[in-house]
Amino acid sequence: MCKGLAGLPASCLRSAKDVKHRLGSLLHKSHSCEHNAVHSKKDKGGICQRVSQEEVKKWAESLENLITHECGLAAFKAFLKSEYSEENIDFWVSCEEYKKIKSPSKLTPKAQKIYNEFISVQAAKEVNLDSCTREQTSQNVLQPTVSCFDEAQKKIFHLMEKDSYRRFLKSRFYLDLAGPSGCGSEKQSAAKSSADCPSLVPQYA
Numbered sequence: 001m002c003k004g005l006a007g008l009p010a011s012c013l014r015s016a017k018d019v020k021h022r023l024g025s026l027l028h029k030s031h032s033c034e035h036n037a038v039h040s041k042k043d044k045g046g047i048c049q050r051v052s053q054e055e056v057k058k059w060a061e062s063l064e065n066l067i068t069h070e071c072g073l074a075a076f077k078a079f080l081k082s083e084y085s086e087e088n089i090d091f092w093v094s095c096e097e098y099k100k101i102k103s104p105s106k107l108t109p110k111a112q113k114i115y116n117e118f119i120s121v122q123a124a125k126e127v128n129l130d131s132c133t134r135e136q137t138s139q140n141v142l143q144p145t146v147s148c149f150d151e152a153q154k155k156i157f158h159l160m161e162k163d164s165y166r167r168f169l170k171s172r173f174y175l176d177l178a179g180p181s182g183c184g185s186e187k188q189s190a191a192k193s194s195a196d197c198p199s200l201v202p203q204y205a
Contacts, residue, residue, distance in 0.1 A: 056177045063157070063165045067092065079173040080164060087125035088156050088164065091118040095153040099146050111144035119152065127156055 051071045059066040066072040067089065080086040094114050101107055118127050119137055129137070133155050140148035168174055
């Protein structure tokens with residue numbers, strides 16, 4: 001009495017296959033969404049276990065407080081990367097590392113590297129400097145000293161302070177951490193906040 005699949009018209013078989021294919025696609029998408037949501041929560045929870053709300057609120061007091069804190073710097077860099085404008089903070093960090101060089105013989109190659117990467121008009125990550133500062137910095141690099149990028153670094157710091165820093169404080173990169181549910185209580189120990197943070201900053205598309 002039951003003829004099985006062989007007895008069904010070809011059009012019915014094609015319809016059944018289409019339905020099966022669509023169900024498979026929906027199940028795959030559902031699994032992907034759940035997977036991404038879990039990872040997003042884990043990322044946010046990771047940094048919140050390591051930075052107290054009190055520390056995060058200090059980031060809003062000044063740009064210096066933000067970028068001299070390891071986790072603050074990581075969050076700010078992630079924000080700038082989302083805007084495709086991370087060259088300013090990368091330059092600032094490079095200058096900080098440059099000033100820590102002890103060996104005079106290492107100053108010249110490092111200075112040239114920073115110049116080629118950020119100062120030169122053909123630089124891949126050219127920072128926004130006025131022509132006077134750019135020219136002065138170019139001259140400084142010819143005979144580099146530990147302070148040869150100081151003026152340029154100062155200009156970029158003020159530029160970030162007036163522009164991207166203010167946007168960062170209004171962004172979810174900061175607000176998600178500063179909000180009541182964003183981080184742990186202010187009673188969290190300083191030991192937790194000293195853990196490695198850069199890889200734990202929430203990543204937003």
